[in-house]
Each structure stands twice: as structure tokens, then as C-alpha cells.
Amino acid sequence: MNAPALATRMLEKSFGSLVVARDIEIELPAGVRYALIGPNGAGKTTLINLITGMLAPDAGRIFLGSEDITALEPQERVRRGLARTFQINTLFAGLSALEAVTLAVNERRGISGEFWRNLSVHRESIDEAYDILAKLRLGDECYQPTRELPYGRQRLLEIALALATRPKVLLLDEPAAGVPHEESGEIFEAVAGLSGDLTLLFIEHDMNVVFRFASRIIVMVGGKIFAQGTPEEIAADPGVQEVYLGKRKHV
């Protein structure tokens, strides 16, 4: 039986009287690229936080493949192949890009606890880290502290860090957020260049990007899934148009 790469069942979360997630049911088959769209405050980032374990749901289950990961800690989920990037750069400011990605690779390989040998002994980790960075065109700048990198490059580093964990499912939270329009193309090229085996769910506001990359779209409004379908179906849906033009704020 082929279980979907990622699935949620009846996921729910509230903060007091504020409902941020209600009856969330999604299924991502392996290898697809899904876009998650919706107005601000719809709960998209919250959903990612719930799936990755940064937030505990009030009810519902989360499945990675056939495994129920609802009770697992965030780092355990990463180890099983679920990675995410952050909407606001959450990087290691004082580490160089090379060190940061090497760290991620070390953690994946389980050698990060080793305290008696020099870091540079682990040629494999370093080379793998460099390869990931080079593929994202960060190779030349990987020796500088992260805080010295231009913003767009930092967004690429966000993706590099996630890739270092060798995920099966990757959740991208607005990968080009805050990047000037001229530079965002680089980021999406990087996303496009990702392996076809990788299952992708990305939050995005730019409809051009969504229609270009996504094979399916999930629309969230007010904590609920409002509509799901192919790009053509969603584009033609009058309800979605109303939500986006502001006539309907809730469902």
C-alpha cells in the first residue's frame, strides 16, 4: 500500500477562543509540489508549525509515510525526513554558511556529539555541505559569517540547511519572502531544481510562482481548508476569487 508522503487527519488547534486550525485534512502523494495559499492570518505558517511539531495540536494526527509522528519531537521528525524553512531567516548569524550546513550534515549523520576529534577530519560531511551550497550557488560566499551575506543569499541558505537533512518532505514557508523581485527568480530556480523525489509544500503569495511550480493548490482561510484542486480548478473557483478580493473574509 502506498501511503502518502505526508498526511494530516482532523488537525485542530486553538488559542483560547481563537481557532487557528480546524479540521485540517491534507494528503501529499510522494514527489508532488503543492502550494499552500490564503490571506494573511489564515493559519498557513501555523499549519507548518503543527506539522513540524513546534506547536502541539489540540486534536488530530499527522502521518509521515505510514508512520504516525503526532507524538514525536521536532528533531525526531526531521530525522525521519520532514524538513522546513522559515519565513523569517532563522540562521546561525555568527557561523559561516559552510559551518552551518556542515553542522546540519553532522547532525543527520549522528556524529555531532563527537568531542574528541577535529571538525576538519570529517571530510565527507564538509564535502557534502560544500556540494549543497555549490548547487545553490553559495559556494563562493560560504566562508563568510552568515550575518554578512545579502538577504537573498540568506534565503538560499535557509533552503540549504533544510536540504542538508536529506528530507523526503520539504515545507517551504514563503521561500522568497522579503527578497527583491529581481533576485527572487534565483530562489525559485533553486526550488525548481530540487529532486523530483522530494515532496514539496510551499507557502506562497505570488500567483505566478504558484501556477508555474505547483501541481496542486490548497487554499486556507480562517484556519480551515477552503478549497483544494489543480491550478486551473482553483483559478476558476469564484469562491477563491472572492476571498482574495476581500469580499469574503471568513467561511
Next chain:
Amino acid sequence: MAAITHTADAPQRYLAAQTRWSHLETAFWLATLLPFVLFPSYLQLAHQVAVTALFVLSLDLILGYAGIVSLGHAAFFGLGAYATGIASVYGWGEPISGLFIGAVVAALVGYASSFVIARFRHLTLIMITLGLGLLLHEVANKAHWLTGGSDGLQGMNIWPIFGVYDFGLWGYTAYTYSLIVLFIFFLMARRLIHSPFGLALRGIRENDLRMPAIGAPSRAHIRKIYTISAFMAGIAGAVTAQATGTVALDSLGFEHSADALIMLVLGGAGRLYGGLIGAAVFLVARDQFSDINPQYWYFWIGLLLIAVVIFLPNGILGGLSKLTARWRRS
């Protein structure tokens, strides 16, 4: 800045270069031999600096590298001192093994408390470290049948090192002993910092939020470094007990923890040598000012702290590295 041309092993060589032993470091360690020659009457002070430097280094491991602010680190120093001291009172006075008795006791308590420590951040963490330290101080105070209470530990008997070297009154043996111990553990700390584990600790310090997102078990890492740090602080305490022949209740006290914090920040946290420099500057200054009224000392230390925080936030070493960067740029 010229682009670094890429060769296949450039990344690895870059990382290796970060950890190479520099000339300044060699100069520093040679300078530690100077007191034998230039200041023979100050060997007791030099010994005190060496022991304190080891203690502050252990604090740097958790504060400068993992970002844990502890107001109770002296607890481990004291545990090491009392364990070694009490062992000698009850008949076992061999120094080298005594060191490990002290360190293991401190490490066990450190390991136990690390389960609590690793779960918290910010003020809660600070308060818990403070509370644990105060608690231990109270216990040591009340258990005076074992510790001697506020009178200090009595009846210690430390055997000569290797059966030959006695801790005489002149500090010659004491300084040699503590300097060698400091150097050995410094090397170990240096190794740790430059290892994959050291990189993980820096990751925790730089951005603790990102760590679980790359699959890192932060809490397990913190427990590990906290235990190692406690071990090292225990060694420092044990050396002090052996060289002094007694253990004072103050060695566990809040002021001792606060002093260590001040020395570390003064020298520069997270720079390996910061604790050593800070300890040297602080203790030498205190020794020179000791004739003056102790209240004046608090005034100047207070002023120094304020100045360091505002003008020199990365301590002496941080200020120096900024200066050299500026000089190199011009």
C-alpha cells in the same frame, strides 16, 4: 576581498585553518612560565590565577559556547573541593586520584542537574542555577559534621605528589601542579571546541530555535556539555583543596559564582582564552588593591562591569580583535 578559488579540498582546509595553533597561543603559554623566573614571591598568586582560570574556563564552556547563564557554577567547584578534601580526611590523600574523585562527584551532580537545566531558558534558568547553588551552600553549611561548616574543612591530609613533591609554603609545587593541570584541561577544552560537538554548541548559542529544525537534539547536547563543565570545575576545586589543605564554605558561595562570571565577561566569553585572561587581570588587580579598603574594591569592580558592558561587550579579547581588524583594514 579576493575570491577564494575553489579546489577540491579548500573547504576542508578552511575549516582546519580555523583551528590551527597560533604563535600568540605559544607565546601565551610560554608567558605562564614567567612567574617562576620573574615573580618568585608571587607564586601563590600565580597558582590561584591558574586554578581560577580553569574554573572560569569551565564556565566559558557552558556560557560562552552554549549560552547558558549560570549564577551557581561555584557549586561544582565546591563539590570537587569537598569531595577531595573529605576523602583525604577519611584516609585517602593521593593527589592525582583525588583530583578524579572530586571531578567525578561534581560531574555526577552536574549530570543530574543537567536534566533540569536543559529544559529552561532566560530568567527561569538563571533562577534555577542560582537556587541550586544557594541550596548546596546551605546544605554544606548545615552539614558541618562533614564539611566543617563555616569554619572550613579540618583535618585534611594530602600526600606528596608521586610520593616526592610536597605542597610547601612557597607555592612552587602548587603553581607547577595547577599550571600543568590547567594546560592539560585547556588542551582538552580546545579540542572539544574545535570538534563537531563544539560546532553544535555554537549552533545552540547562535540560534537555539533552528537546532531542532536541522534534527539536532539540543537538550542532549546541553546535558553533555554541562556535565563536562561540572567535571572541569570539580578538578579546579580539587586542586585548590589539595594545595590549600582546607576547603572554605565560600568556595560554593554566590560571590564565587558571580566573580567567575565577571572574570569571564571581562576577558571575553566564547573565545577560549577569555576566561584565562579575565582571571589573571581580575586576581592580579584584586591582589594589588587588597591593602585598600574592600569597599573601594566593590566600587571599582562595579564601575568596571558597567564600562565593560557598555564599551567592551566582548571583553578584552573582543576589543583586541576589533582593534586588530581595524588595523588590518587600514
Next chain:
Amino acid sequence: MLPPIFGVLFDGLAYGMLLFLLSVGLTVTLGMMNFVNLAHCAFAMLGGFVTVALTQEFDWPFLATLPAAFIVTALVSVLFERVLYRRLYRASDLDQCLLTIGIAFMSIATAAYYFGTTPQPLDVPDYLRGSFDFMGLNIGNYRLFLVVTGLVTTVVLVAALEYTRFGARVRAAVDNQRMARGLGINVDGAFALTFALGSGLAGLGGALAIEIVGLDHWFAFTYLVFVLIVVSVGGLGSIIGSFVAAIMIGVTDVAGKYYVPELGAFLIYLVMLAVLMTRPQGLFGKR
């Protein structure tokens, strides 16, 4: 005839009121700006010394010195806030700790320089001395005065917080600073005023403390530990929290020393650790 435990409880209540006055300023400023002010008890000490100086040098009556202690401390704290503290609002916990410890050190040295290192004498008016009998208990006049002052202050504070616009702004800023700024609330101004009020209250507490626990140049650190315990157990930013925690700590300390003197200060540290480990945000703090 009431059993002696009620006497112990009353004394604990009085001590708790004192701790509350000393702590309430710190919990609100910590909750509002997350600024770790370890010099808070140095301000309390200042209030104490103002009272000592006014009664000893200028023969002021004790009660008149209390508002003076409040006002002088509030003004001095404003000076420190403007000149030093505001540079560090976004600094790390460690930097804030160290800056304020530095200020506390300097205050200790200054106190020792001007007033010496022995406990300070204080002449309290006759009607506040002595005690009276109430249902078989020996109620100290001064302790009763403390309890009343503490309760009145609490009521005034809570009322101000709930029913004034300034109070509403403070509550908003404590709850969510970014949002409050976004709504146009002058958080920095509110904080400056709150800081002054909180320090002033600490100064008042310091003045009132002299008769109960004594005042010497080391006061800034001796009571800092207790204040920190009250604040962290009660929960940052919660006045009710520090009220409850202060009473708890006060009663535990007095009862502990009365019934189990061998334990000493042990009991309070245990209580603090127990609370923090099960509820790290404190009894009434927000997550």
C-alpha cells in the same frame, strides 16, 4: 485564645507584605520590558538610607520620611534609566545582569563609604513600637502597620492598573509589547513611568524594612535573592502573582525558622525550585 500558629502566620504575612513592596516594581518592569534589573534592591536600599539620613540628621518624623524615600528613589531611578538602562533594552540577559550587578556593587561601596558598615539605627515613633494583645496573640504594632500599608498599596496598584488609562497601557505593554507599540501606545514612556513607580515602591519598602530586618550596606544583595525568588515564583508581570508569592515566601520563611530552625533558608530555595520546575513561568505568569 488563638493557637500560636496564627501568630506565626501573622508575622509571615507582615514579612510577606514587605517582600511584596520590594518586589512588585521588579515584576512589572521585567514583565513589560524583559529587562533584568538586578540593581532593584539597590534602589530599595537607597530608600532605606534616605529615611535613616532624614531621621538621624534632620530629625524628621518617621512617617514623613516615607513619601520622601519613595520620591527620592523614584527620581534617582529615572536618572539611571535615562542614562544607562535604555542603552541595554535590546541587549542579552547576561549584559543586563552584569550592568545592573555593577550598579549594585557601586551602591554597596557608596553606602559603606557614607554610612559605615554597621546596621543603621532608626528611631520609630512610640505608637509604632511595642505590641498589643489580640485573642491571646502578641501582635506587633509595627508589623500591623506594615500589613496595612501593604494591603493599601496593593489595592491602589490593582485599582490603578484596572481602572486608569495609564494602567491599561501598562497591561497592554506587558501582555504584548510589539502589538502595543503597533497600536500607538508609547511603550517607552509608559515603561519609564512604571520603572520610576516600581523603584519608588522599592525605596518605600527599603525604608519600611529597617525596623523589621535591619539595614546595612549589603542590603542590596541580601534581599535581592528573596526578591528574585518572589518574582520568578509569582510570574513576571503579574502583581497578583508577586502578592501571592510574597505571602507564600514570607510565611514559609517565618514558619520554617520557627518550627524547623535546622533547615534555615533551605525551605525557601526548595519551594522556589519546586515551583519553577513544575511551572517555569511562575504561578501567574504567561507562557
